[in-house]
Amino acid sequence: MPHPNDPALRSFIPVDPASDFPIQNLPYGVFSAKDGLAPRVGVAIGDYVLDLWELEQDCRLPVTDLRIFSASTLNPFMALGPKAWSATRARISELLRHDNPELRENPELRARALVPMAQVTLHMPIAVSGYTDFYSSREHATNVGVMFRGKDNALQPNWLHMPIGYNGRASTVVVSGTKVRRPRGQLKPPTAEAPSFGPCRRLDFELEMGVVVGQPSPMGEMLSEAQAEAMIFGFVLLNDWSARDIQQWEYVPLGPFQAKAFATSISPWVVTREALEPFRLQGPVQEPVPLPYLRQARPNNYDLELDVALRAADMNDGLRICRTNFKYMYWSSVQQLVHHASSGCAMNVGDLLGSGTISGPEKDQRGSLLEISWNGTEPIELAGGIKRTFLEDGDSLVMRGWCQGDGYRVGFGEVEGTIVAAE
Template sequence: MPHPNDPKLRSFIDVSPTSDFPIQNLPYGVFSARGLAPRIGVAIGDDILDLWELEQDGRLNVEPGTFAVPSLNAFMLQGAKVWSQTRARISELLRADHPELRDNDELRKLALVPMREARLHLPIAVSGYTDFYSSKEHATNVGVMFRGKDNALQPNWLHMPIGYNGRASTVVVSGTKVKRPRGQLKSPNADSPGFGPCRRLDFELEIGVVIGQPSAMGQMLDEAQAEAMIFGFVMLNDWSARDIQQWEYVPLGPFQAKAFATSISPWVVTREALEPFRLHGPEQTPAPLPYLKQALPNNYDLELDVALRTGEMGTAQNICRTNFKYMYWSSVQQLVHHASSGCAMNVGDLLGSGTISGPEKHQRGSLLEISWNGAEPIELPGGAKRTFLEDGDQLVMRGWCQGDGYRVGFGEVEGTIVPTE
């Protein structure tokens, strides 16, 4: 049987070369359509393959009811062997040269749902959410703004992936409106803080790591164990209230400024689908401590794009184009470090990469950087300018790995800012 990543594979379903969802991808998500309850499906071109229909028909070898539920957690718990076997079987069923589904009109009508007719839901039950700070370019830019060029990186930054525990309760799926947060605000010249709507609302371009296997409390992980626990990846926007954060973050770090919303894409691209696009990340100097050293290429050549549309604009304008390959600390290192104290990891844990920026100005992954803390407003069509997000602004993030004649993409994560009531 051909490997599901074979670039020569073609599906009997017509898929454009520019589609995010060719047969080489097969990302998992949760959808509802035709008046039926949410269940698990796989994206293929402009359609969704209903895995519950295939499971009921005896076409997939998983635990009973695996795909009839509104989250991927039960499937992920079955382990990497089942993940790989299921993806290979789905690939076989969708192949152009395989008649099993292609020539079964009745099953095909039940199992294939046009994506335009479906509603997409949060793909996982989020057990816990941790956000990291792992782009050297981003951390340096922010450090220069607030501490000066000579003290841009804190002393610990080059020795471990820096992170904080966020809120799983406000992780939402793409398309969910984001209400402008409220909080304590204190301008530099004020004697005391006030309370009100955030005035410096920002996005953060990130990739989210979905943990598919647990680790026990007290257990450390090595590189191979951490990699095997990663089920897949999503696009992630960690919305940020910069003015709330500036007042609250000393001494314990982000809190309310990051707790109000984190948006993720509805499709989880599997680690296996991204395998052809792995590469080594930047050289790490000084060398990490032994438990953080990695031998494998744990970064990915993953193009990222951010577009902004105001309420007055007809189409969105690109404001950032960067790549996941620039990340200093890899997702595997983040997970290894997370568990190193003895922290138990759960199925459904979500790890945010941290803002992804690159070395060039157009590769800055937040408005804080793009506008240089408000000093350099970006100009948009129709004369609009932005330093931070205003009510009615829509933000769309996309990501993809470019193969030979196909792309493995994430779709998009979209959010529109609505005013505080």
């Protein structure tokens, strides 16, 4: 049987070459339709959602517990482990192949199991157990360091020795399309003698990827590179909204708190680690060489294109303001997970790790408005003479990501969020 990543595979469902969801992808999500059934697990294929609950009821999948795909999150499926993940993806690929009549020639099952994407509502794909955000793009960290500490002291002494991160809030991770209310907090501009409380004035986005942890690790134990990789179920697009002015006042001495706690948006489709396998590549050279527990024997970065479009309230269409690539990340997702567990920290099914802002070496590859506007000193121009340094009420931001194959792309869809005024 052909491998699900085989570029020659074709589905009996027509899929545009520019679609994010060919048969080589098969990302998982949670959806509901107009049939009145509760949210359940599906897979994206072209312009359709394949209802895995319907397939399992018909005994077409290797998973025998009907509660797995009728669940409102992917957590029960992820808990089954990598062998079940791989077997299920292979079986779905087999059912969708253009030369397999099993589903193609079963009109009754097709009608039940294939739901037009335009007729579904997409929900949070996972129940987030815990959320950790990292700071792993050297270009981003350098840009921010130059702004606030000068060129000679851009990177802190520890940055090149370990992935820097902080524990965020799982309670405010939301799915794409959820409106984001402008946060309030303590503000103290440099010219003010005392802080005040009010709406954030320097609201920003952060272009990131999210790692979805699909297997647990026990408290008190470390992870090897291979163990950490095997625990990763897949990836989502992630926008870690950021209140720059709240953070500026609060972050000393313990780092981000309320400035990052109000919202983190993720895409509804989880692209599996297995689907990204053809796009692996070596990351940047790490100098100095990391300590032994962080050294990598395999290439753990991905050639994954990313872009960001901003649409102001008075604009009809968004304007691309960033185009970069996940391959630039200095610390890989595997290294982040290894480091996270290195103290003995237990990891859970449904943990979410934010990669940190993804910026590249060029000016148009900066993954935040803080960098794009250089801390508000270089406004960007949108359509109709509209300018932005940070986000205003009514602004909408859309992030997209994809890996380009030979005649197909493995994509993530999008993560969108619109800013609404503070109460």
